[in-house]
Amino acid sequence: MTVALFVAGGLVALVLVSYVMEALxxxxxxxxxxxxxxxxxxxxxxxxxxxxRYIVAGQGRPVVLLHTLRTQLDMFQKVVPELAKEFRVYxxxxxxHGWSDIPRTEYTVELFVTAVARFLDELDIKDATLVGESIGxxxxxxxxxxxxxxxxxxIAVNPYDYDxxxxxxxxxxxxxxxxxxxDVPVLGATVTRMRLPPIVNLxxxxxxxxxRSFPPALLKxxxxxxxxxxxxxxxMSLVRHWPEWEQARSEYGNIDRxxxxxxxxxxxxxxxxxxANARAIPGAGMRVAENAGxxxxxxxxxxxxxxxxxxxxxxx
Numbered sequence: 001m002t003v004a005l006f007v008a009g010g011l012v013a014l015v016l017v018s019y020v021m022e023a024l025x026x027x028x029x030x031x032x033x034x035x036x037x038x039x040x041x042x043x044x045x046x047x048x049x050x051x052x053r054y055i056v057a058g059q060g061r062p063v064v065l066l067h068t069l070r071t072q073l074d075m076f077q078k079v080v081p082e083l084a085k086e087f088r089v090y091x092x093x094x095x096x097h098g099w100s101d102i103p104r105t106e107y108t109v110e111l112f113v114t115a116v117a118r119f120l121d122e123l124d125i126k127d128a129t130l131v132g133e134s135i136g137x138x139x140x141x142x143x144x145x146x147x148x149x150x151x152x153x154x155i156a157v158n159p160y161d162y163d164x165x166x167x168x169x170x171x172x173x174x175x176x177x178x179x180x181x182x183d184v185p186v187l188g189a190t191v192t193r194m195r196l197p198p199i200v201n202l203x204x205x206x207x208x209x210x211x212r213s214f215p216p217a218l219l220k221x222x223x224x225x226x227x228x229x230x231x232x233x234x235x236m237s238l239v240r241h242w243p244e245w246e247q248a249r250s251e252y253g254n255i256d257r258x259x260x261x262x263x264x265x266x267x268x269x270x271x272x273x274x275x276a277n278a279r280a281i282p283g284a285g286m287r288v289a290e291n292a293g294x295x296x297x298x299x300x301x302x303x304x305x306x307x308x309x310x311x312x313x314x315x316x
Contacts, residue, residue, distance in 0.1 A: 058084030066136030072098025078301035165242025171206030264292030
């Protein structure tokens with residue numbers, strides 16, 4: 001009985017400490033410009049009442065970049081300058097991500113697919129090449145499967161549509177433990193509230209294969225963004241809806257436009273899961289980038305930019 005009371009008391013204290021830590025976090029001010037591209041203007045568009053941040057760079061055929069879960073448009077900072085030499089490049093922060101608004105809602109697959117579709121409509125983007133990484137790849141494939149008239153072709157980079165959406169748990173032992181407790185009542189939210197920079201950085205490090213791939217300033221900003229009010233709740237909701245991303249595969253057979261699947265050889269997906277996607281998508285091509293992980297945009301930006309240039313041109 002004494003041990004049980006001690007453990008219970010410790011858990012209560014841990015929960016209280018986590019609330020104090022969350023309350024003491026300072027909400028960071030949104031940046032007025034991009035440190036990696038100060039000449040690019042930060043723009044905003046309102047979609048279903050939520051203010052969404054985005055950028056536009058270059059001229060030419062449209063390429064729309066869709067980032068991974070828990071990140072933001074800055075993940076593409078190594079490829080935007082190169083792609084902007086040939087294309088008109090768009091990149092946005094999803095609702096609840098980056099510096100976009102954080103609606104108090106459930107972060108389902110449909111929320112993200114609808115947000116991107118309405119972004120294309122609002123900006124009147126036509127004949128677009130969607131380049132999506134992780135859930136961005138799955139979003140792009142679903143828009144193609146639903147015959148969105150603004151989508152001409154898709155490059156799905158390490159799409160996140162396998163193992164009931166638990167791919168991130170394969171990235172490291174730490175990530176497996178952290179996200180394994182996400183749905184445990186009280187404990188999941190407590191662990192998320194107590195996040196610390198070294199832990200967050202280690203989780204992101206599990207998505208790259210090449211040393212020092214992540215720009216330090218980006219890692220710092222990704223942590224600070226997590227301090228925005230409501231951010232951790234939105235992320236926990238996204239994790240709870242992970243299984244829906246695998247269900248997206250059931251729609252891939254409807255895709256009727258060119259698709260390239262681009263994987264890092266050290267992506268969290270397994271070879272049989274990649275092959276299953278290639279079989280499910282009519283006419284899909286597949287490439288594998290060597291010595292590259294899940295976050296290909298920072299881990300192998302040259303390979304990604306080259307694939308976009310070749311495929312967007314050849315697919316026409």
